Every structure is written in C-alpha cells, then in structure tokens.
Amino acid sequence: MDKLNVRPSMKIMSPLNLKLWLFILLGASGNAVATDGTTDIAKSYPKQYKTWEATQEQSEREDVLANNPRNVILWAGSSYAKEYHTPRGHQFAVADVSHTLRTGVAPKAGEKGLSASCWTCKTPDAPRLIGELGFEGYAAKNFTDLGSEIKNVVYCSDCHESGSEKLTLPRPHARDAMAKIHQPFEQQSATVQGAQVCGQCHVTYYFRPEKSNVVNIPWIFGNSADDIEKYYDTRRFYEWIHPISKTPMLKARHPEYEHWNRSKHAELGVTCVTCHMPEAIDENGKAFTNHKVDKAMPYFKSSCKGCHSSQEKMKQRLTNLKHEINAKAKDVEELLVKAHYEAKAAWVAGANWEQMNDAIMDIRHSQWRWDFAMSSHGIYAHNPEEGRQLLNKAIEQAKSARSSLSKILKQLKVEHVYYPDISSKAKAQQAVGIDEAELVLEKKAFIEEEINKHWDPVAQRGY
Numbered sequence: 001m002d003k004l005n006v007r008p009s010m011k012i013m014s015p016l017n018l019k020l021w022l023f024i025l026l027g028a029s030g031n032a033v034a035t036d037g038t039t040d041i042a043k044s045y046p047k048q049y050k051t052w053e054a055t056q057e058q059s060e061r062e063d064v065l066a067n068n069p070r071n072v073i074l075w076a077g078s079s080y081a082k083e084y085h086t087p088r089g090h091q092f093a094v095a096d097v098s099h100t101l102r103t104g105v106a107p108k109a110g111e112k113g114l115s116a117s118c119w120t121c122k123t124p125d126a127p128r129l130i131g132e133l134g135f136e137g138y139a140a141k142n143f144t145d146l147g148s149e150i151k152n153v154v155y156c157s158d159c160h161e162s163g164s165e166k167l168t169l170p171r172p173h174a175r176d177a178m179a180k181i182h183q184p185f186e187q188q189s190a191t192v193q194g195a196q197v198c199g200q201c202h203v204t205y206y207f208r209p210e211k212s213n214v215v216n217i218p219w220i221f222g223n224s225a226d227d228i229e230k231y232y233d234t235r236r237f238y239e240w241i242h243p244i245s246k247t248p249m250l251k252a253r254h255p256e257y258e259h260w261n262r263s264k265h266a267e268l269g270v271t272c273v274t275c276h277m278p279e280a281i282d283e284n285g286k287a288f289t290n291h292k293v294d295k296a297m298p299y300f301k302s303s304c305k306g307c308h309s310s311q312e313k314m315k316q317r318l319t320n321l322k323h324e325i326n327a328k329a330k331d332v333e334e335l336l337v338k339a340h341y342e343a344k345a346a347w348v349a350g351a352n353w354e355q356m357n358d359a360i361m362d363i364r365h366s367q368w369r370w371d372f373a374m375s376s377h378g379i380y381a382h383n384p385e386e387g388r389q390l391l392n393k394a395i396e397q398a399k400s401a402r403s404s405l406s407k408i409l410k411q412l413k414v415e416h417v418y419y420p421d422i423s424s425k426a427k428a429q430q431a432v433g434i435d436e437a438e439l440v441l442e443k444k445a446f447i448e449e450e451i452n453k454h455w456d457p458v459a460q461r462g463y
Helices: 019-024 045-059 070-074 090-099 125-133 135-140 144-149 173-178 192-197 225-235 256-261 273-274 297-303 311-347 353-374 383-412 427-431 436-452
Strands: 206-208 214-216 280-281 287-289
Touching: 019 436, 045 090, 045 287, 070 225, 070 427, 090 436, 125 135, 135 206, 135 214, 144 311, 144 436, 173 192, 173 214, 173 297, 192 273, 192 287, 225 273, 225 353, 311 353, 311 383, 353 436
Parallel strands: none
Antiparallel strands: 206 214, 280 287
C-alpha cells in the first residue's frame, strides 16, 4: 500500500488553532476574523473553506427504518431500532448525533447513560477532551455530560496538524488500528495517509466494556468480516441479546475503509480523496482540494475519467450493482426475520441451549455479514465483489439457521410460528415494543431544556 502513486501536492486547508475553533465555526458567513494574530483560515484558504461550508447543502436524509421495516426486527433490542437515517454533510455531524433518538436523554441520578465515546468521530473537540481527560476518563463520561463541551463540527484539525497541511490521525483508536494491520500511519505514502484520515471515522468499531467503553477498532486478526468475527467470537463479545431470538448480537458500523482497503480502487491508488474530494481549479487556474466531501459522479471528469471512458456506462453499471446488492440483502433480511421468530417459538416450546447453539450462531454470523455489507455507505461502488460474497455467505448461514430450527421445532411438536405484520416502521416497532411517539416526546423535552439552552448552536444546525 505504501507504494501507491501519489497525486501532486496541492494546497489544502490548514487546521485551526484551538483558540479559534469556536469563533470560526460560528461565523456562518465565512468572514471569520482571528483575534490573536493567528492566520484567518477563511481568508488564507477561501476555496477550501467555502467548499467545506458547502457541506451544509447536503441536508437531505432518508429514514432507513421507514424505507425498510425489516431493519427494526433485525436490530430489535438495540438503539438502531429506534431511529436510523442516512448520513448528511459534515456540517450536521454534531446536530444529528445530538438529536437522534439513539442517543436518548440524560440518565437519571445514579444511572449509567450512553458513553461519551459517541462524540468521538463527530467533532474535533473529542481529541481535545481525550487529551484533557485521558482516553478512558473521556469514555467513562456520559454522552450528555459533555454536550456543552462540543462546539465544533468536523473540521481542519480532524485531518491536519495544527499550523500545517501535514495529515494526522488525532484519534488514538485510529492510530492503534492502523498499526494492527501493519500500516502505521507515519510510514505510509501521502495517498494512503489521505485514506487513513477518512478511515479514522468511516470504519467499523465497538466500545470496549472492560476499558470504560473506549472506542476500539477490532482489527487484531485483520479487517475483513471473517477476521473481525473471529476476534469477537474469541472474546465471546456481543453488543446486546436479541429480545426475540436470544441471539448474542454484533453490530457493524459504516466499514467503508475496510471495504476500500481490499478493493480494485485501492490497488490502483484511488482513494476516498480521489473520488469524494477531487482536485478543483479556481478562477485563477490554481488547483485546490474540494472539501465538500461529495458524491463522486458529479465530478466524473476530474475523478473517474482516467479509468472510466463513459459516464453513462458507469452510471448504468452502478445502478445494476446497487439493484443486485439490494436484492441479495432483501433475501438475507427476510430469512433472518423468520429465523429470529422461529428461534423464539423454539425457546417458548422448551428448547435448551444445547439444541439451539448452532442455529443461534448461524443467526449471529449471518446478520453480522449482512450488516457489514449494508451498513457501509455505497458498497456497490466501493467494493461490489466483497458485498456480493458477504451477502451470499449470509444467505447460506441464514438458511442453515432456519434448517436447524425447523428440525428443533419438529422435535418440540411446534406446528405454528407467529410472524408479525412488519409492513411499516410503526408496525415493526410495535412488534418489538418500541413506542416511538413516547421516545420523541422525551427527546423533545431534553432538546428544549438542555440542548437549546446549554449546548453550542452547532448542536442545533439543520433542525
């Protein structure tokens, strides 16, 4: 990887001095003025700053649970069954994590709430707080306890060393992870470092319960779905017990870096930056890096034309791949929904763990592969071959689970399995005991009394 071709160096935005972060971020017009003599980023790098500001245009999002209620059943028992939307631009990173039902409200006195680790990839204030509190001290805090400390959205210092264009990985879990796969950040080419900078957040992770819930990227054996599964199984780790099937569940979280790392794009030196932050030319003919972090297709001529001759053919190929991946994912989902309820019927009928072990493990492993494929934003473009393999294996494992369960149900003389109506998000949430209306009212009160009054305005952006 460190021998990939490197695109010529271009002027890119330098990070802000810590003292300026709040001031600059609140300057919605982009005409921020430094108060301590430090270079004004908006004036020194106007093109980069303006394109970074343009991430506010990426305000649209879709309700994934409404579009596909099967997800509610698969994620039952976790916060993902409460709310899950497609991502928006970097400008909304703090507001979206603040407002989502997944992060809930402040815990009651004496109760342990959601870990502050949920802030880690949303703001450059997270590395600052980690430095002040220590990684475990930071993670041990409640998410809501640090809300008033969060004053900045994803910004320069998330990627660049202070006062320099030099790339950096400010998050300790990311530095550790790159070393685990024998790609230590400081030994990589600028091209690979650019991808790793994106990969510090666009990557799967979990919270280590034995270390105060610090963020950890599970790459000890490698970063494929099989390697990570081996790590989790070896540790007997699970994130929650599925309330329907009693399966100890795993959750994948946007593993874009992992998929890219094994892709044809990676082999050719094409990275996240190449496609999503392409070179642009200003009115004076000078090159700069577009910091809008946008979809690749609008920049076909600058990003893709070197390898792809026709934009229309490329669009059609991506459409076909997306349809194929989504169709396979639907097959897995339908099999798993039934498997969860068939496992429930077996438990109710008196099944024991010795009987259920194989089926439960097949459910765990099948859903892990489905999630590892579909929680990645755009696997049909980033690595369709791996997406196809993951989903084919997930189908095989889900069928194996149902085959085992069929035999168990026959032994227990169960003739009927109840499958609820999950034709809508509301019906699916009702089936798993989620009262969305109640959660919304509770969250709304917290937003009005805490976020709107005591948190920085960036926590309200877009709402």
